[in-house]
Amino acid sequence: MRPGSLKGVQLVVRDIRAARAELVGRGVEATEVRVLRSSGARPAKDDEDLNNVGFVFFSDPDGNGWAVQEINVRR
Template sequence: MDWKLEVVVVPVSDVDRAKRFYSEQVGFNVDIDTQLGPEFRVVQLTPPGSGCSITVGTGLPQGVPGSLKGLQLVVTDVEAARAQLAERGVEVSAVKHFADGVQQDGHGGPWNSFIFFDDPDGNSWAVQERPEPAGGAG
């Protein structure tokens, strides 16, 4: 039996602002935006190519807006991802890597190049560069 993580609820204070940020600035696809009552709205967004989505909304069980830390995306080109986010107005860090447990500027080795950004509520994201698989398929 497969166990797949498919949805992560991201706590936000303003659903429309979060929807705009994740769709227009970060580039996630809007899968659904449905109002199921006056106090229950669900907006599901999926990063391009991902099998896991995020959900923002009202009436959902969630934490304090901005309290979700350590969400991570994986890309094959961290510089291109950084450029895309910056172009869309996202405040994104320079490329960083870790050496001896300390964050440093610039690219690291395989699996060790990251960029970081927060959504408008302060939920924190990391974007990690993964090496191309052997043969270039990925």
């Protein structure tokens, strides 16, 4: 596989805000936390429940694309 050809690798975490802070603290250029719904994407509000809809995106040094999703409760 060529470097940078992998897109959409997804990680699941319990706390998307903490995961983003960890990434940024390690020098990763990650997006702000976003809410993704079928109607589109928007920035997350500070007090918003992000279970299943909170995402952060970043690329690794090879150019591969990553998505991090918050799932803290399974129904």
